[in-house]
Structures are given as structure tokens and as C-alpha cells.
Amino acid sequence: MSKVLSDVFVKKAKKELREDESRKLQSYKIVKEWVLKHPFITVLDPEILTLEMFLPFLRVKKFSMDKVYESIEKTLLFIKRHKNWSDFHGEKLQRALDLYDTGYLIVTREHDSECRKIIVCNHEMNLTKFNADDVFRLIVLLFSTLYNDEEAQIGGVIYISDARAANINYITSFTIKSFFQFVTQLKSSPIRMKKIVTVGMPAFANQLMNISKLALSEKIKNRLKFVDGISELSNQVDVSILTEEYGGKYTKAELVEDFRPKLVANAKFMSEIIEKIQIDFSKVVDKEYDESEMRGSFRKLEID
Numbered sequence: 001m002s003k004v005l006s007d008v009f010v011k012k013a014k015k016e017l018r019e020d021e022s023r024k025l026q027s028y029k030i031v032k033e034w035v036l037k038h039p040f041i042t043v044l045d046p047e048i049l050t051l052e053m054f055l056p057f058l059r060v061k062k063f064s065m066d067k068v069y070e071s072i073e074k075t076l077l078f079i080k081r082h083k084n085w086s087d088f089h090g091e092k093l094q095r096a097l098d099l100y101d102t103g104y105l106i107v108t109r110e111h112d113s114e115c116r117k118i119i120v121c122n123h124e125m126n127l128t129k130f131n132a133d134d135v136f137r138l139i140v141l142l143f144s145t146l147y148n149d150e151e152a153q154i155g156g157v158i159y160i161s162d163a164r165a166a167n168i169n170y171i172t173s174f175t176i177k178s179f180f181q182f183v184t185q186l187k188s189s190p191i192r193m194k195k196i197v198t199v200g201m202p203a204f205a206n207q208l209m210n211i212s213k214l215a216l217s218e219k220i221k222n223r224l225k226f227v228d229g230i231s232e233l234s235n236q237v238d239v240s241i242l243t244e245e246y247g248g249k250y251t252k253a254e255l256v257e258d259f260r261p262k263l264v265a266n267a268k269f270m271s272e273i274i275e276k277i278q279i280d281f282s283k284v285v286d287k288e289y290d291e292s293e294m295r296g297s298f299r300k301l302e303i304d
Contacts, residue, residue, distance in 0.1 A: 056190035115155030156192030
């Protein structure tokens with residue numbers, strides 16, 4: 001997945017992430033040693049501990065090692081605790097790819113003027129064929145594909161949530177506990193989330209947004225933008241690199257087909273790493289969020 005970075009990204013990494021070759025290699029050596037001595041992480045094959053594996057964490061935390069360690073721990077705990085969402089084999093991988101093929105999530109081919117890729121989620125899903133687990137698995141696969149891409153590590157991403165197609169049945173297909181756990185992980189995920197734009201949020205989904213805000217960091221909450229319709233989207237993002245529906249120059253099919261091989265390649269890459277790392281949960285001291293901690297229930301939305 002590595003590629004030779006252009007001067008634009010090399011300069012951006014130096015300016016925004018304080019990165020140079022010496023710092024990158026020194027930090028890699030330190031974090032590798034830290035993982036090998038970790039009290040609850042066991043690596044069955046140390047050969048997997050490559051620079052490529054750690055770069056997303058080093059870059060997203062700007063080489064601040066304490067934050068890097070925390071991000072690695074929380075990401076591995078999430079992956080191992082929620083194995084169903086990180087299982088990229090057989091039928092489960094196929095279900096994620098089938099959902100992707102519908103255009104549920106789209107990634108731009110190009111970067112915008114600030115070197116950011118754009119992800120669009122249109123929340124349109126056949127509930128007789130797909131469920132919340134398929135959504136979470138696809139998002140994990142797609143996000144990890146981007147955070148394993150060096151240009152995305154440096155330039156970051158913009159996430160557009162096009163909620164116009166979201167209906168009450170779709171919203172209530174997600175449990176409070178699973179949704180909260182999933183969104184909470186975004187705080188520690190090694191991806192540079194530069195902006196989140198929500199389009200056409202229906203009134204009955206306000207509870208969903210409130211729960212999201214409970215889980216998100218202050219930095220991400222400050223990057224949340226809301227617009228009523230796609231006509232206002234051009235005020236937030238470069239729509240020219242999106243699909244024709246949003247005023248761009250690509251068809252949905254083009255962008256779906258373009259990114260799909262990267263998902264498949266990343267599924268193999270992630271699976272190889274996940275299989276060779278073990279967690280001793282008896283030594284883990286952290287907090288699992290209980291559904292009772294969340295106010296209200298998505299089920300209440302059915303009668304609103």
C-alpha cells in the first residue's frame with residue numbers, strides 16, 4: 001500500500017505533522033519496542049510490526065507518543081472486542097462489499113485543493129438484505145483502507161453524511177449501545193477527520209446526532225457542519241470531485257468501481273495483522289459503555 005509521496009505531501013507532512021525521515025524512523029523504533037513489551041498485547045509474529053502498520057497512528061497524533069500509544073491500544077481493543085465488525089473473510093466480507101457496491105459509501109478519486117479525500121455516505125440501504133453490522137463492518141473496512149493510505153494519513157478526509165434518504169426504519173435498525181460504541185471509537189481511530197458535513201438531517205434523527213455528539217471529541221464536534229440540501233454543499237466542500245448528483249464530474253458507478261480493489265486489498269492486509277495479534281482482556285482496565293447509560297431509545301422514535 002506504500003507509494004512514493006509527491007513533494008506536496010512531503011511538505012504538508014513536515015509543516016502540519018512535524019514529520020521528517022529521522023523522526024519517522026526513530027518514532028517507529030520506539031513504538032515497535034513499546035508494543036513488544038506491552039502488558040496485554042501479544043504479537044504472534046513480530047514481522048508484522050512494520051513502519052507501514054504504525055504510520056497512521058504516528059501521523060494522526062503528530063508523533064506525540066503518549067497519544068500514539070493510546071490510539072493503538074483503543075483501536076486494537078475495538079477490533080478484538082467487536083470481531084464481527086472486523087471480520088473480513090468469506091460471507092461477512094462479501095456482505096460488506098455488496099453493500100459498498102450499492103453506493104452506500106463513496107470515496108472521491110481526487111483530492112481537493114487542501115489534499116483531502118471526501119467520503120460520502122448516503123444512508124440508503126435495503127433493510128431486507130443488509131443490517132447495522134454490515135454497515136459497521138463496511139465503515140471499518142473503508143476507514144482502515146483510507147488510514148492505511150499515506151496520502152490520506154497526511155491530507156485527511158472530509159465525511160459527508162447525506163441523510164436525505166434516512167427513514168425511521170433505517171434509524172431504528174441501529175441499537176443505542178452499538179452505535180455509541182462505534183462512534184466513540186472514532187475519537188481514537190487513526191484517521192485525520194478534517195470536517196463532517198451533514199446534509200438534510202430529518203427531525204426524527206436528532207437523537208442519533210445527540211448520541212453522536214456525546215461520543216465525539218470537542219475537536220470533531222467543532223468540525224461538524226449542517227446544511228439543509230445539496231444546493232448548499234458547495235459552500236462546504238469542492239463538489240467538482242464528487243458524483244454528478246452533487247454537481248461533480250463522475251458517475252456513482254465510476255467512483256465505486258475505482259475504490260473497490262483498494263477495499264479488497266486492505267481486507268487481506270488487515271486480516272493478516274488481526275490474526276497475529278492477541279489481547280489478554282483479563283489485564284485490560286477500561287470502560288465498556290452500557291446501553292442503560294444512554295438517554296432514551298431509538299425505539300421511542302417510532303412513535304414520535
